[in-house]
Amino acid sequence: MKNGNMWYKKIFLAVILSIALPVFYQGSSCAAATDPVVFVKDAVDEIISILQDEKLAVPARRAERKNRMVTIVEKKFDFRDMSMRALAKHWQGRSPAEQDRFVFLFKTLLENTYIAKIETYSGEKVVFKKAAVQGNKAIVYSDLIRKNVETPVNYKLKNNDDRWTVYDVEVEGVSLVNNYRTQFASILGKEDFAGLIAKLEEKVSKGDVK
Secondary structure: OOOOHHHHHHHHHHHHHHHHOOEEEOOOOOOOOOOHHHHHHHHHHHHHHHHOOHHHHOHHHHHHHHHHHHHHHHHHEOHHHHHHHHHHHHOOOOOHHHHHHHHHHHHHHHHHHHHHHHOOOOOOEEEEEEEEEEOOEEEEEEEEEEOOEEEEEEEEEEEEOOEEEEEEEEEOOEEHHHHHHHHHHHHHOOOOHHHHHHHHHHHHHHOOOO
């Protein structure tokens, strides 16, 4: 899955930094709990709390720290929805077992990438600006500020049963889900679904986050 690899890295860099770094919200401090900006910012605050816990930084507790961060990410992101969008037309026709396997592998790949990169960067800032809400969908707009350079990072969310979840992230207008969709479509243009699953299994088993 080397096609589009530079965008892949750039997107994850921005997303990871926006999760792990100091956050500023240019909205009201009395925002409602259902405010999508507050929903995303809460995830940032939880991750920061874990990263700042020196007791969890010791080698013996690294696995525990990773598990805690993974738990937060899994609460905020809808990996099944992301999987469906990433596979697009190839999702249809797959058996429930095949779909479940793909969701698990795709989720694990994304989580491994998050956790592997999240401690690599520091010193940047994130400014959450506003949210545009239409029906049960929302976009949370933010800027990643690194060396005085602002990079737009926008989160796409949906609301089901009064609960927000993230189903895509855009960095400088480039969609994380669309980026993977292109890679998966390229593989499925040459191989069958089992071939794609085999590639994902290999990457996950090796802990490959490149």
